[in-house]
Each structure stands twice: as C-alpha cells, then as structure tokens.
Amino acid sequence: MKKNLTIMIGVFLLWSCASRVPRSHILNTNDIKELEAYIKKYPKDKDILFLKQKYLALKVAAQPKVAAEVPMPKVQTFIDEEAEEFAKLMEHDRRVHNDKTVKILNQIFNNDISDTNAILLVHNTSDCNMILRIQGEKFYNLAIPAHGENSLVLKQGEYDLKGSMCGVIYNSRKVIKKNLSLGLGVQ
Numbered sequence: 001m002k003k004n005l006t007i008m009i010g011v012f013l014l015w016s017c018a019s020r021v022p023r024s025h026i027l028n029t030n031d032i033k034e035l036e037a038y039i040k041k042y043p044k045d046k047d048i049l050f051l052k053q054k055y056l057a058l059k060v061a062a063q064p065k066v067a068a069e070v071p072m073p074k075v076q077t078f079i080d081e082e083a084e085e086f087a088k089l090m091e092h093d094r095r096v097h098n099d100k101t102v103k104i105l106n107q108i109f110n111n112d113i114s115d116t117n118a119i120l121l122v123h124n125t126s127d128c129n130m131i132l133r134i135q136g137e138k139f140y141n142l143a144i145p146a147h148g149e150n151s152l153v154l155k156q157g158e159y160d161l162k163g164s165m166c167g168v169i170y171n172s173r174k175v176i177k178k179n180l181s182l183g184l185g186v187q
Contacts (some may be wrong), residue, residue, distance in 0.1 A: 026051070032058045049127040049146075052186070056167040082164075086129050089143035093150065103153045107179070118176050121151040125185030130165040132184075144184075 026038050027047060035055040039048065093100065107119050124130055124144040134140040134152075136159035144150045154176070161172045166186045174180065 030058060052127055052166055082131065083129075085141070086131055086143050089131065089141055090145070093143065100152070104151060107153050116156050117153050118156050119151055119153055119179040120176060121149060121179070121181045123149045123181070123183040124165065125183060126165045128166040128186070130163045130170075130184070132161055132163040132170075135160045135162075 026035070027050075029035060032055065035051060035058065038045075039051055039055060042048070045051065104119055107115075107117055110117075120134070120142075122132055122142060122144050124146060127146050129146050130144050132142045132144060134142060134154070136157045137155055140152060140154060142150050142152055156177050158173065158175050161170065161174055161182075163170045163184075165184065168186050170184055174182075
C-alpha cells in the first residue's frame with residue numbers, strides 16, 4: 001500500500017512539473033501564443049507587467065506595416081517622455097493634494113442645482129501608469145497610477161478623453177453633465 005502511495009505521489013509530482021512552463025523559459029520566449037497563455041494562467045506573476053509589455057511589443061512587431069512606420073528609438077523616447085511627464089504630474093498632485101481634496105469634497109456635498117462643475121473619477125485597473133488627456137473648454141492632463149485612481153473637478157460639458165496604457169490607446173468623447181466614474185483597463 002505504501003509503495004502504491006509513493007508511486008502515485010511521484011507520478012503526480014512529475015505530471016505537475018511537466019505541465020508548468022519554466023519561468024526562465026517564459027521570460028525569454030518570443031512565442032506570442034505561449035506568452036498570452038502564460039499571462040492568462042498566471043496573472044499574479046511577479047513579472048506580469050514585463051510579460052504584458054513584451055507580449056504587446058511582439059504583437060506590434062508581428063505587424064510589419066505598423067512596425068515599419070514607427071522607428072524604435074522614437075517609441076522609446078516617447079515612452080521616456082511620457083514617464084517623465086507622469087512623474088511630474090504625480091508630484092504636482094502630491095503638492096496640491098489638500099486643495100484638490102477640499103474641491104472634490106465641496107463638489108460632492110454641493111446641493112446647488114445651478115452648479116456647473118462635475119467630478120471625473122478615473123480608475124486604472126491595468127498594470128501600467130497612464131496619463132489621461134482631457135480636452136474640452138479647458139485642457140487637463142490627469143496622471144492615473146497602475147491599479148490606482150485619480151480625480152478632478154471640471155466644468156460640465158463635452159470632452160475628448162485620450163490616453164495610452166500598456167501600449168493600448170484609449171480615445172472617447174464624453175458629455176459630462178454630472179459626476180462621472182470611469183474604469184479603464186487592459187485585458
């Protein structure tokens with residue numbers, strides 16, 4: 001009986017080891033389908049952000065037209081500039097945090113029906129930081145950290161919302177007549 005149990009445990013361990021993709025292999029692979037399957041199977045992997053970015057880069061590279069039109073050095077420069085701008089926006093938010101909080105709370109508890117302001121709250125469920133560019137009567141840049149949120153008080157009206165997260169472009173037109181909560185993410 002003990003011998004059968006030992007054999008069953010051994011077979012189970014061999015099966016479980018054989019069914020897993022070694023981490024070192026997945027970090028070095030250039031197989032899009034393999035990366036996609038791994039990302040879906042192990043969404044909490046410590047290197048998931050790197051794997052998602054690699055996956056997106058491989059998908060873009062697989063489309064010769066797009067890859068040929070966008071030279072890599074310019075893409076890297078754009079990413080660096082975007083990261084620098086994101087850091088500056090987050091630093092500005094930290095400096096004006098108290099004033100911003102007061103504005104938002106005043107807007108939440110405002111009962112004046114003639115008020116022409118609204119709150120825009122954006123949730124970023126992706127693994128990447130993003131800058132949401134909001135253009136209407138006025139122009140705003142809102143930094144939203146990965147798995148975080150940010151908000152602002154703006155005039156009611158029609159706005160174009162644009163941004164990029166994990167290489168995916170978001171572009172939408174919204175008519176904001178009251179407080180709005182918006183969830184954005186990459187799947």
